[in-house]
Amino acid sequence: MAEPGSALQAMLSAELPQGFLSGWNFAGALLIALAATGSYSLEDNRPSAGKILAASMLATALVLWTPFWTQNPGVVAFQFVITVPAIWAAFYAQRWLLYHHIEPLWLKRNSADRRILLVGRAEEIEQVLNRPARFGMAAPAVRGEVLTLAAEGPGRCPLDGIAEVIHRSEADTVLVCGPLTHEQFLKLADASVAAGCELIAFSRSMTVAGITPQVIWHDGHPLIRFTAPALKWRQHFMKRALDLVAAGVGLILLAPVFALIAVLIKLDSPGPVFFGQERVGLGGRPFRMYKFRTMRNGADAEKSRVAHLNRTGDVRLFKIPDDPRITRLGRVLRRWSLDELPQLWNVFRGEMSLVGPRPFFAEDLGAYEEHHFRRLGAKPGMTGIWQIQGRSEVTDFETVVRMDREYIERWSMLMDLKILLLTVPAVLKRSGAY
Numbered sequence: 001m002a003e004p005g006s007a008l009q010a011m012l013s014a015e016l017p018q019g020f021l022s023g024w025n026f027a028g029a030l031l032i033a034l035a036a037t038g039s040y041s042l043e044d045n046r047p048s049a050g051k052i053l054a055a056s057m058l059a060t061a062l063v064l065w066t067p068f069w070t071q072n073p074g075v076v077a078f079q080f081v082i083t084v085p086a087i088w089a090a091f092y093a094q095r096w097l098l099y100h101h102i103e104p105l106w107l108k109r110n111s112a113d114r115r116i117l118l119v120g121r122a123e124e125i126e127q128v129l130n131r132p133a134r135f136g137m138a139a140p141a142v143r144g145e146v147l148t149l150a151a152e153g154p155g156r157c158p159l160d161g162i163a164e165v166i167h168r169s170e171a172d173t174v175l176v177c178g179p180l181t182h183e184q185f186l187k188l189a190d191a192s193v194a195a196g197c198e199l200i201a202f203s204r205s206m207t208v209a210g211i212t213p214q215v216i217w218h219d220g221h222p223l224i225r226f227t228a229p230a231l232k233w234r235q236h237f238m239k240r241a242l243d244l245v246a247a248g249v250g251l252i253l254l255a256p257v258f259a260l261i262a263v264l265i266k267l268d269s270p271g272p273v274f275f276g277q278e279r280v281g282l283g284g285r286p287f288r289m290y291k292f293r294t295m296r297n298g299a300d301a302e303k304s305r306v307a308h309l310n311r312t313g314d315v316r317l318f319k320i321p322d323d324p325r326i327t328r329l330g331r332v333l334r335r336w337s338l339d340e341l342p343q344l345w346n347v348f349r350g351e352m353s354l355v356g357p358r359p360f361f362a363e364d365l366g367a368y369e370e371h372h373f374r375r376l377g378a379k380p381g382m383t384g385i386w387q388i389q390g391r392s393e394v395t396d397f398e399t400v401v402r403m404d405r406e407y408i409e410r411w412s413m414l415m416d417l418k419i420l421l422l423t424v425p426a427v428l429k430r431s432g433a434y
Contacts, residue, residue, distance in 0.1 A: 026063050030087075033059035036237050037413070049092055050414035054238060056087040057413075061245075117169050117197075119162075119188060120177030127177070159184050163191040176201040238413055239379075243354050247347040254341060261292055261338060268329040271297030274342055279359040282379045286362045287351040289380075290342040294330025295323070316364045316397050337427045343382045355416040356381025357404035372397075375404035378411070388422040 033055040060083045068076045118125045166174065174192045176185075176199070192199040262273045275293040277300070278286050302325060309320045326334070333339040346352040352359065359380035385403040407415070 026059065029059040029062040030055065032062065033057075049088075050412050052092050052095065053084075053088050054413035056084050056091065058238065058241065060084050060087065061241075115169065115171045116173045116175055117166060117171035118175050118177055119159075119180075124178035159187050162188055163194065166191055166195045166197060171195075171197055173198045173200060235411060239353055239355075239416070240350065242413070242416070243347045243350075246354055247344045250344045251348060254344070257338075258341065261333070261341075264329055265293055269296055269327045275300075278362050279380065280362050280365065280376065281351055281359070282376065284365065284373070284376050287346065289346055289352070289359055292333055292339040292342060294327060294333050294339045295325040296327060299325035314395075314397050316360065316367055317395060317400065319395065340382055347382065351379070353379040353381045354383065355407075355419045356384055357407065358384060358386050358400060372401050375401050375408070377408045378404075383419060383423040385419065388419060388426045 036058060037051045037055045060080055064076050064080055067079075118129075174188065174197045176188070180188065189199060265271075265273050271293055273293060275291050275295075276288045277291070279289040281287045303318070306320060306324065307318075309323070310318050330339070343352055347354055356379050357375045385407050386400055389403065
């Protein structure tokens with residue numbers, strides 16, 4: 001009788017033959033995946049566990065893409081499920097060791113002899129001292145604290161005496177922890193240069209009215225670029241890869257469901273099976289979104305006649321709980337969100353995404369305020385934060401915009417996967433669906 005360990009080894013050897021992930025092929029795929037997930041950005045954004053997981057999934061999928069179509073799909077799927085966690089665990093352990101053990105030792109060695117003077121308000125200095133060493137120094141040897149306030153008091157010193165403070169503290173580095181006025185910065189710069197100190201301004205990530213500032217270089221000059229929340233190219237690439245595969249597989253697997261619903265719609269009421277409507281997509285570009293028809297034929301032309309039933313009172317959120325235009329079958333399809341399935345075709349075509357902001361009507365743009373347009377920084381989705389937080393129960397347009405902007409600003413592959421998983425119970429609960 002074979003031992004359990006031997007049987008497991010034999011099974012894994014059969015399903016995971018030696019060399020099924022060629023070293024050079026997988027190394028190249030992993031580099032591409034890490035770059036696509038933002039692990040090699042110019043900013044000091046350390047890849048999170050989610051980014052590393054996304055990179056592991058993308059790299060493995062790239063290598064197994066051809067075998068999936070030429071070999072047994074079940075075997076290839078098993079290889080994918082086994083390989084991704086192993087690659088993620090190994091890579092995450094390597095990054096954890098690097099950032100939590102090797103880098104601090106290197107920073108400590110290179111910064112042990114530095115004498116750093118922190119300049120800023122008390123709360124700003126405290127934030128820097130309590131923040132992980134992300135500014136090129138570890139455990140700074142602080143020699144004093146200088147507040148930008150002119151008020152005298154214990155532990156405080158006005159910037160008029162900054163030269164004396166630098167001399168007394170014997171600092172070789174001056175670290176600015178917060179914003180200074182133009183006059184204050186000139187005074188600090190003159191004193192630092194005169195004392196032979198390196199002057200560093202601590203860059204804090206911040207958002208001003210939903211606009212994110214970024215430092216860029218143009219013709220050798222540092223500039224500040226202010227950008228609205230929007231997904232970057234690598235994020236669009238990752239989302240598009242997931243959308244293309246998921247929508248393609250979904251259209252194939254759900255083909256019998258599509259056929260059954262089409263027959264039922266024809267038997268329930270006269271008119272076409274599908275209903276197309278102009279919506280607004282990425283960057284405000286219009287596209288035609290498809291659904292299964294859930295209203296009587298020509299119901300869209302009756303919108304103005306039933307506008308008084310709109311429970312939100314906002315034309316940008318048109319919601320009627322008991323819409324008289326809906327057919328008997330249409331109510332069932334809406335309750336279970338089955339009417340949304342044809343949007344998989346929009347996802348496959350690249351007009352929509354599986355997860356994203358709510359798709360709105362083109363005619364509503366005229367009623368948009370300036371900050372509303374920032375929600376157009378991503379493709380509209382079949383589901384999103386709005387779907388798992390109330391669906392039609394959300395009746396405030398500003399709340400919807402806030403959800404959309406929150407999604408765009410905080411996007412990650414893990415967030416998309418989490419929303420997709422939470423959509424299932426939201427649909428089964430059927431709360432706010434009408």
